[in-house]
Amino acid sequence: MSRKIRMGMIGGGRGAFIGNVHRMAAALDGQIELVCGAFSSDPQKSVESGKDLFLDPKRVYRNYETMITEESKLDSETRMDFVSVVTPNHMHYAPAKMAIENGFHVVCDKPLCYDLNEAYSLQESINKSGLLFALTHNYTGYPMVKQARQMILNEELGKVRKVNVEYTQGWLSTFLENTNQKQASWRTDPDKSGVAGAIGDIGTHAENLVEYISGLKIQELCADISTMVEGRKLDDDGSILLRFNNGARGILSASQISAGEENKLSIRIYGELGGLEWNQMEPNTLVVRWLDKPTQLYRAGVGQLYPETNAHLRIPAGHPEGYIEAFANIYRNFAKCIQARITGDVVDPLFMDYPKIEDGVRGMEFIYKVIESSNSMDKWVKM
Amino acid sequence: MSRKIRMGMIGGGRGAFIGNVHRMAAALDGQIELVCGAFSSDPQKSVESGKDLFLDPKRVYRNYETMITEESKLDSETRMDFVSVVTPNHMHYAPAKMAIENGFHVVCDKPLCYDLNEAYSLQESINKSGLLFALTHNYTGYPMVKQARQMILNEELGKVRKVNVEYTQGWLSTFLENTNQKQASWRTDPDKSGVAGAIGDIGTHAENLVEYISGLKIQELCADISTMVEGRKLDDDGSILLRFNNGARGILSASQISAGEENKLSIRIYGELGGLEWNQMEPNTLVVRWLDKPTQLYRAGVGQLYPETNAHLRIPAGHPEGYIEAFANIYRNFAKCIQARITGDVVDPLFMDYPKIEDGVRGMEFIYKVIESSNSMDKWVKM
Amino acid sequence: MSRKIRMGMIGGGRGAFIGNVHRMAAALDGQIELVCGAFSSDPQKSVESGKDLFLDPKRVYRNYETMITEESKLDSETRMDFVSVVTPNHMHYAPAKMAIENGFHVVCDKPLCYDLNEAYSLQESINKSGLLFALTHNYTGYPMVKQARQMILNEELGKVRKVNVEYTQGWLSTFLENTNQKQASWRTDPDKSGVAGAIGDIGTHAENLVEYISGLKIQELCADISTMVEGRKLDDDGSILLRFNNGARGILSASQISAGEENKLSIRIYGELGGLEWNQMEPNTLVVRWLDKPTQLYRAGVGQLYPETNAHLRIPAGHPEGYIEAFANIYRNFAKCIQARITGDVVDPLFMDYPKIEDGVRGMEFIYKVIESSNSMDKWVKM
């Protein structure tokens, strides 16, 4: 019989940004219940975070190892169904691996891991286990992103020729990591973030988005990565030429030093018959341009949209859904897939659409290829 | 000790639009738990709705009377703290009244009641009871609406002179009530909606928004209300000249037959020094124009915003929050106020900001004055 | 044989705003040559203005009477074909009248005259003379305004139900007329402007635009006019409810105290099937919304536009044309009509589309009815 799916959280204690986003996203649709957590490497902070969340104190754990071990001992009517890993990059692998080995499904924040070896190892574990794994490349959860993808896949715009994708921010325009700003500190620290800064943090979102919508694969790339803020240890800006497997060309830009920009994830894809444009900061509109016909504004909730789009909308046209709702679409779909395993039902394929381990590995490979290209005097590096 | 606040819902069964919005809004911040409901006048539908929501079947009631009666008998560690009334207008009064009489706080959808007498009666009950009451004029829950209000109240724009507010939709452009569309049916039915159609359904949102942001009161109005779709029983379009208590003038327009418009709630307020503009469909931006200086785009999460704004934001700049988040701000604040009663703490005044019974009564008076004006050949009707 | 059409200008000396606009508009398409002028009531200023314009000093006149008299004596290969009257309102009638009586065609700035009697008298003169008369209600010269008109006239949007038109500025938010600002001084002076301020200056543009695009006539109106700036002698803000001859309703707003607004002339017209929106400050786009279909952006130069639209475009899509080009469309059409009289050719009906004396009289009637309504306690005044 169907029931709420039970989540345990690793990371996301007081003051964390993304942990709370995960919790809101998980709660929104009433499919998931937060039942336990190891919210911080500081046990006291973990306890206080659990109180804030009105959790049973017995299920607020001092660390993720204890949590996974103790939850495993609980009966199946009680124990968590999956863990959500919302720690910095260098702390994704170990808890995710242990959770899998103990039979728990996993949601993990992006990028997948600290390095490529961890990524391959995690992929192997997941594939062997048969468990479910979701990576929160949340931007593909937006309904109008799904509309864009379906329009391309159904060849409404003809063969794709040109792609412009960018993820542009300005929040790292100053040497913020020197001011104890928590987000800046770990994201610019090679020991926590991995080999890349902006490319890993936001470049992978752009890469994921462009391959998701276009259905194409990046085949070659030529990257120019730089660190604009003095003293910073990782890249904070990068520009990349792309060549796709169908012959299309493109540009991917990721920047965290474009002063004044908030969170400009933006994509344009041009085919033989027309082009489409989507901007994350105005996510309910998909602009579709045509050869010598009036431009169309596809809007969430208006007219005949693809089932894939409608399945990820909650409210009528003109009532804006945003970032949390897109994020929640991943959790909702993930929960529906777990639910189906519990009830033995077949999953509606519409719910199987969320980023998976392969997307995570792809993102890690992208990071490594970009760094390789940037260090090379050869023009093109193959993916 | 603080705990999750417990909600019982009246209305909002399968297929309802606004009931699900209320549930998502209540769930978002992890402060409220749905524990029971009487979801439909059809008991079977109520039961099925309860199953969808994974509720304890014993607390899924056949009707609101039973729910209130039975919940009253439960111990204080179990029973609901408040009811959320999400039925059509003609079914607001009775359950809200009974809930109050049994000591439950109340959240109620807008407009407050079926008629003005009910409104006054409810106001009296609430005031006598000392219980909390929130009306879901959700649009005032948006952070940038709060920013606008603070800018006006702090006289950044000088004395207000001119106001343009409109709530424009197109969904009732055809005789939709003839097609069994549930939303259209009751909203155009005088037996369920009351004396007004568009004016009650959306005109009151505009009235509430303009008085909330401007801090002014409408003193006189001159209305031209019409029914554009043949066969329709209530108004579907109205234009109203406004005069405010400080001498400012304005225009309020409410339309449900402006074909092609989605949910265009839009307001501009001009003072002696500048003007501001907010549009619900792009809610994270507040445009502020000045006498001969560059226009400013105030954005959610950017720069020095008022505490009242920041208290209603969840995520950083450029990660769009939308309709559900604004709606959730009412629930979150309401829950915080109940929580304070439970713990005996003083409520942070920032959380006391949600629409209350007075706003509901004001809205009902507005409806009646608009109808009076529209039927009169006198130019001005006093509020 | 065709030749350049010869223009004489009355008013528009150094420092004038609109005179230079008329000259640029007349020059743009190479159809018209400025040959003479009486540019100022100050003869010295007139002479200097003529020098700036590289005119033959013999044809720079001390006043309009002299100009009309002297030009009349020149042979037909030399003398001006028409006068352009670009003086303040109170100085439209006399020169226009005299020009007509001497056989010259006339272009006149708006509003037509100082008062309604002058308007009727001028109309009579023109009609008797058979001469050509153009009123520079320049906003109807925009190509996408013509597209809008054709879409309505061809019933693409069905029967019109609701109209929102506004002309909103902020430049008179302060007591500017007290600072020797020339534009402000005469426009707020009842001796120069006539009975109305904002209503005459910009309200008539809105009135002209809405009747031009919709093809409807305002039948009744209810106005609330005010003067917001202390000491000002004429209205600076007005809001007007409209009822049209086909049963449609509307709102017209004209304001010069909406602080921070530049020159926001904006119109929306909703029919049974869809609605359109045009904004003067982004004039190359016409937004067309439909019942439950994607919104379309009609753009100047893109796709199949009406011949009436294309005839008023000069350059390809994406090369923005603006205010001067729209203004020039009136002059170009007017010149083509004069040209046809010279050559004896039939005029292409596309060139006959410019505002004429009837539009001017209509505008004056509108001004008087608005003032009447604003002074009345009756709700509706008939046009």
Add this chain to the structure above:
Amino acid sequence: MSRKIRMGMIGGGRGAFIGNVHRMAAALDGQIELVCGAFSSDPQKSVESGKDLFLDPKRVYRNYETMITEESKLDSETRMDFVSVVTPNHMHYAPAKMAIENGFHVVCDKPLCYDLNEAYSLQESINKSGLLFALTHNYTGYPMVKQARQMILNEELGKVRKVNVEYTQGWLSTFLENTNQKQASWRTDPDKSGVAGAIGDIGTHAENLVEYISGLKIQELCADISTMVEGRKLDDDGSILLRFNNGARGILSASQISAGEENKLSIRIYGELGGLEWNQMEPNTLVVRWLDKPTQLYRAGVGQLYPETNAHLRIPAGHPEGYIEAFANIYRNFAKCIQARITGDVVDPLFMDYPKIEDGVRGMEFIYKVIESSNSMDKWVKM
């Protein structure tokens, strides 16, 4: 004594697009008079074009050689002051060279020449002659482009770090040159256009704009140029990584196969303190973003703009100026510089701001470097 400056035109006969733009731009401000022309390589077409323009038939010449020769013989009160060369690229050099050798100033359309040798030769001629030369990189004529440049040069945004510039069109998405479309035919023909297609036609505009606004020089580039439409002989799409002389990085994209785009010339420049954005299709707005302060919309005519901006504006705020006005700024400035030579006055430095021979040579070098880079497997090519 000052007088109208006299222009002779080479090219721009009936059916040409850019010739008419040049004529409107030259006429707009009343500073320039078209006195003669050799409008077409087809003498009959030249004659008819002269008639359309109401020119003296004696000064409508069969070819440019005759025109330059015959005009040279006229007295100084009559003969043209400068020629305007508006032919396809391969026909720029010879007439410009001959005009210079005969003592006429020259306005020339872009790109400067057919090949780099011609460019250097023309530069030598101009420099020796002391004559004036203007290249119609018209986009730098926009007032808000000048505002952007001044803000950067005055370091309002701090040191520049990142630049995104693109010129994106879709009109060559099909094999249009096969359909006798005149513009497409010569622009895609290596015999008329030179070594590059899109890069020469529009890429040079982007290059000119970015160096003009930023005050920086492109130092190295890495280009990926392609031809997307089968059968086409020149490039129709290109993406280029840029490195500037101050260490800034950038991306330049030029595309004529981005289906559905009109004429999207767009630039963003980010400095340490903020970023600015300008879009040609909405040219009267300059968006300026700041680190954690509200975004500003600088608008033509509003507030304190730089003198360089104001000197290129004609009408008040909110009255949109467009492409022709920006183009006319080049002609107006050029005419003022010629005027000063005639009267012996000193030129106001504000009028000396138009693209010159150096800009033309720079553009030609850019074309050659992009082609070199695209053919190379080395990552970076130095400018």
